[in-house]
Amino acid sequence: MDVLAYLIPISLILGGAGLLFFLFTLRTNQYDDPEGNAQRILNGDWDDHPKP
């Protein structure tokens, strides 16, 4: 059962990282335009070089 000493912290850290990432996306307004984001991926404007 010693393996629990590693597994529980690992599962908490991984879950926590997911939570922090979600909070980051929430804070940077990434859910304001879900439809637009779905369409923008089809846009070929910046395919060859990054947006300046």
Place this chain on the structure above:
Amino acid sequence: MTAAMRPPPSACPACIAAPAAAALAERDEPQEARIALSVPAVHCAVCISSVESALMDHPGVRSARVNLTLKRASVEADPDVMPQDLIGVLDRIGYEAHELDAGTLSATQTDKAGRDLLMRLAVAGFASMNVMLLSVSVWSGAADATRDMFHWISAAIALPTIVFSGQPFFRNAWSALKNKRLNMDVPIVLAITLAVVTSLWEISLSGEHAYFDAALTLTFFLLAGRYLDHRTRAIARSAAEELAALEVPRAFLLLNGEEKQVPVAELKLGDLVLVRPGGRMPVDGEIVEGTSEIDRSLLTGETLPVFAEAGRIVSAGEVNLTGPLVVRATAVGKDTSLHRMADLVAIAESGRSRYTSLADKAAKLYAPGVHILSALSFFGWLLYSGDVRISLNIAAAVLIITCPCALGLAVPAVTTAASGRLFRKGMLIKHATALERLAQVDTVVFDKTGTLTAGTPELTNMGDHVVRDLEIALALSQGSAHPLSVSLSSALTAAGVKPARVEDLTEVPGYGTEGRWQGCRVRLGRAAWVGAEPRAETSAWLAVEGDTPKAFAFTDRLRAGADEAVKALLDSGKEIILMSGDAPGAVETLARRLGIQDWVAEALPEDKAARIAALGAQGKHVLMVGDGLNDTAALSAAHVSISPASALDAARVASDIVLLGGDLSPIADAVQTARSATKRIRENFRIATIYNVIAVPIAVLGLATPLVAALAMSASSITVSLNALRLR
């Protein structure tokens, strides 16, 4: 190299040290303009990039971004860039655009409350998943030291989460208790706190049962219900605000003979305001210059335009039709008749707040019942066993297992599904209990002008005229932007009539158009101007010199779907009344055309509201559909109210539901949807009750384990949500 550019305040260390310098630098820079445009036609990736690049190519634009979900473009530009220029830019590439008032919109830029709820929901979800993982290990047989360790880890996750995520419930429950009331949140808070406290007590004595997972799942499910509820209303609110923002409050102020565009809020008493044809009066006032016709239909319901010349009193909200007018303001802002009408609304509105929603009714039954039940089981077990720990444990189990969860989801899940369905059909549910009230409706009152009719005239007697007259009338009507002329010319063009050669075409504002045809003077306009007797129905007169004047009669065009809506409502057994401020003749014709038995004409705003209040006093549930300022008091006096998107701002604010499209036919459907939504809500309450009837005895007898509680809670919440989804 960045010296010439404006540094963001935080990027410059010196500015942080000296905030005054930053403020100074800020003031020297010209402020940038933020322009919001509504672009209803964008729908794909190509639209996004073409709109954005077209806007970016316009000189002075710094950045442009399209929001496809809201169908809006927001632009940051130099202060001298005017919204009109950008609208022109988009028009050239084929996108219709409207300016949105940034002041009205700013409130909805970021939905702070929604984001806050989502954050708490995410934290609760994270914690409940981890705790559930540990709990499953306990249920599947972890014992002794391992079980205790799992319990303590669960406690370490659960306590901070409950403190953070449970705040909305704690706050609501506290404010309810402060006012000596009970709401749904009181038993919820009690269940959560009691579960956490007894579990802590249990695990400190290495006990077997801990309810941390139940407390967390409860928080998670309830927050999900709150978020759904909030989002439904936020969507409606932002769409309603966009409608309001479409009317940018600007006026043309005449200063020393020069005209200047200013916000309406800055107009003062005695200012001279120029109102162009097609513009709306921004103030109450007196005409000092110009002749024209004004359309008062939004204020009074009259269809016929009224002649206006110097000396005539006009009210804010009336529309100028033909010639430019200069108006001296006699009342501005809050003193205008437009705003006084809003006071009537406030009085009528106090009557409606008496409605108690189904959720409140359920909470009134549920909250005391649960408290009494869990108190009884606590004292019962205390008498029987004499052990406080066991008794408290059982009381907590009773509180948790009664599933406030399913009750918390029962209403929001259904209203979300129903509002989504109606939104797709073009209806916006603004008020939380509007659907429940709509389901009770048995009487429907319609306004005429602008609601059942589109407010645009339609030619009725084209067949009565000879081709020569039609040709002359077409040529004359093309010289004017008056609604009757526009309607006449489009009707005649559609019929294949070619315009006659009319020379010296001039428009005489307020009267009509005049010209010369084969040497004779020809006129198209008001009856008195061409020397004819005025008639009851709306008409434009054509006079050819030396000939008797001929009338082109118009009727107000029916709004799309009006026929279907009235028929469907009559078929479903609703009583329908037509109430209008217009003349009896016009009202009777329309009532007969639509098959409405009951009609009232020449009703003043107060009459409308009083009649609806009287119907309400007879025990009827009245649905009012109206658009004008004269309807606002009636809209708020009615049990529930609907207004079309073309309605005045005040009318839209006063109504519970806004029709986004021009079509009236969804109304009958909405009543149907509201009925089935209420049915689903009741079903959901019944489902929750059945779970309680089964689970509560188990809990009271002390047979409930955390596993049973978790199963009962999840199963009831999922059943309730699935039942709601059947409505989509």
